[in-house]
Amino acid sequence: MFKRKQIFLLFALFTLSFLLVLIVLIKKLPSTESKVKIKVNNIEELILEEAHQLSNYFKTKRSINETAIKIFINELNKIVISKNTTEPLWNIARSWVSKTQLYNMSSIYLGDVIYALKSNKILKADIDSRGTQLKLFLTLEGNQGAIFKPKWYNKEKIIHGPVYSGKDRYNSEIVAFYLSGILQKPLVPPCSIRKISLQKDIRPVATARLKDTIIFVNETTCVYGICYYCNEKEPACEENGLLTGAIILNINTTFNIYKSPWRRTYRNRKKAPWEENEHHYCQAVQNKLPEKRILDLIEVAIFDFLIQNGDRHRYETLQDTILLVDNGKGLGNPFKDHIDILAPLYQCCRLRKSMWTTLQNLSGGRIKEYLQQMPYVYELITHHHLDAIERRLLIVYATIQYCKKRDKLKLI
Ligand SMILES: Nc1ncnc2c1ncn2[C@@H]1O[C@H](COP(=O)(O)OP(=O)(O)OP(=O)(O)O)[C@@H](O)[C@H]1O
Ligand SMILES: [Mn+2]
Numbered sequence: 001m002f003k004r005k006q007i008f009l010l011f012a013l014f015t016l017s018f019l020l021v022l023i024v025l026i027k028k029l030p031s032t033e034s035k036v037k038i039k040v041n042n043i044e045e046l047i048l049e050e051a052h053q054l055s056n057y058f059k060t061k062r063s064i065n066e067t068a069i070k071i072f073i074n075e076l077n078k079i080v081i082s083k084n085t086t087e088p089l090w091n092i093a094r095s096w097v098s099k100t101q102l103y104n105m106s107s108i109y110l111g112d113v114i115y116a117l118k119s120n121k122i123l124k125a126d127i128d129s130r131g132t133q134l135k136l137f138l139t140l141e142g143n144q145g146a147i148f149k150p151k152w153y154n155k156e157k158i159i160h161g162p163v164y165s166g167k168d169r170y171n172s173e174i175v176a177f178y179l180s181g182i183l184q185k186p187l188v189p190p191c192s193i194r195k196i197s198l199q200k201d202i203r204p205v206a207t208a209r210l211k212d213t214i215i216f217v218n219e220t221t222c223v224y225g226i227c228y229y230c231n232e233k234e235p236a237c238e239e240n241g242l243l244t245g246a247i248i249l250n251i252n253t254t255f256n257i258y259k260s261p262w263r264r265t266y267r268n269r270k271k272a273p274w275e276e277n278e279h280h281y282c283q284a285v286q287n288k289l290p291e292k293r294i295l296d297l298i299e300v301a302i303f304d305f306l307i308q309n310g311d312r313h314r315y316e317t318l319q320d321t322i323l324l325v326d327n328g329k330g331l332g333n334p335f336k337d338h339i340d341i342l343a344p345l346y347q348c349c350r351l352r353k354s355m356w357t358t359l360q361n362l363s364g365g366r367i368k369e370y371l372q373q374m375p376y377v378y379e380l381i382t383h384h385h386l387d388a389i390e391r392r393l394l395i396v397y398a399t400i401q402y403c404k405k406r407d408k409l410k411l412i
Contacts, residue, residue: 043278043346043402044339050405051398058397061364068105072181073373075110086142089116093144093190093249099319101186102251110190114375117146117247118192126207132228133168133328134236136202136210138247145250148194149173149328150223150236150243155382159332163310163341164266167229168328170246171380176307176327178374179389182367183303184358188324190249193376195242198223246328255316255323261285262297262343263313274343282348294344295352295412296322301344302355302396306367306389308332310341334384337392342399349403350410356400363397365390 081089093113096104103110120140128137128147136148152167153159159166173191180188196202198214198221206214213224215235222235223243236243261281265272274281285294297315300322304312307330316323345351368386371377403409 047339047342047346047395047398047402050401051395054394054398054401058360058363058394061366062361064361068184069182069370072105072110073370075106075108076114076178076181077373077375078108078111079115080108081112086116086120089113090142090144094252097251097253097318099321102188102318102323103186103190103249105181105184105186113190113249114192116140116142116144117190117249118194120144122196122201122205124205124207125202125210127210127213127226129226131326134223134225134227134230136223136225137250145252147248147250148196148245149248150245152236155331155380155385158335162268163308163332163338164264164329166329166332169331170244170328172307172309172330173246173248173327174376174380175371175385176303176309176324176330178371178377179303179307179367180324182362182370183355185299185303185324187321188327189251192247193244193379194247195244197221197241198238198243251325253318255318255325257314257316259314260297260312261289262301264310266313274347275340278343278347282344285348291412292320293322294348295350298344298348298351299355300324301342302359304330305338305341305396306392308336308338308341308388308392310338331381331385334382334388337388337395339395342396345396346399346402349406349408350412351400353411356411359393359396362393367393 089109089112092107092109093103096102096107103113117140120142122138123141123143124139126137128135134150136150138146138148140146149168149170151170153169155171159169170193174193177188177191180186202223203211203214209226210223213226213230213232213235215222215224215232217235217237220237221241221243222237224230224232224235236245262274263272273284277284282294289297300312300315303324304310307327309327309330311329312326316325368390371381371386371389400409
């Protein structure tokens, strides 16, 4: 009898402690309410909310002084010196490079440099072994180096998946060059569309290692090169006898290369430090980098967000200024906005006054309007992408509003 009572008591005690542990555990789990709270607190959603509430001020065109941009567009479309001029022209282009620019937005020779990139005879062709994607290094008449990034996709192609998916987009390089002028940040190397014949322009002047990778696929000439992602089964091929691509002026100086504090992990499941600690990450960066570098990184983020280049894992500087080199991963999906490209802006909530003025002056559809006046633009970009850039500009405005409302915005 006694024994039975003891067992009963023991059983009751066990059940009670089990229940207690259960209650503690349940309390620790986030309730549906706090789950909802986490969601609403998500910075991206707050920014999108701001975007929906943006005032008309951000959606209308204002009267601005367009002189600088008009000169840029005009010069890009104009040729002043003879088509055959070579070395002196390249020397002019070299003289433009300084810590604030890779080209001179208002030079009367800008159009000539673009034209020379596009049409000067190719004296030598080699593999460009820098980076991980297929690139050719071409020496143009007048002894100027240039990088050729081939076309892999038609402009209508939509790249799905993570923001860094897919191969390079040659059109993104060229549109980035145009955008750098529109944003008055001439930090993208001059760049143009170019069509080359692998048989006529490349093979006769190609190095042996490049020649070895020129092949025929279904009677079409293709090239696969040598690089980390290069593969004989996935060559870049001519269309109607010509290989299209971006030809980019090689800037002949030494850059410093740094890892971006906002680089991605490139793994779906693993978060980067800037994704883990959204509210305190900027402070950590500030403890390591000077203000100028952070302000540069924020401007780069805005630039990248507009074209959706989410692949700036490292950046290069020239005398302390961040350059916009390697813009090949933009224009992937015009129907998607990867807001986290803006992390440097919404985590630090600061911006140069000059950039903020430039951005506001572009409201009401001006970026699209200016891009539409650039050389070959309709071959490079669809209306969907042009509209996407305008939509993303509104998201940049919304991000500034997000910072302002939290009393965090610092205009410097
Ligand atoms: N126009 C240029 N002038 C001078 N150097 C350049 C230019 N473009 C690229 N480079 C150099 O070549 C390197 C590789 O170029 P790029 O980043 O475009 O290649 P990538 O294959 O896309 O590389 P990754 O896979 O690392 O992104 C750059 O880091 C830079 O140092
Ligand atoms: Mn790249």
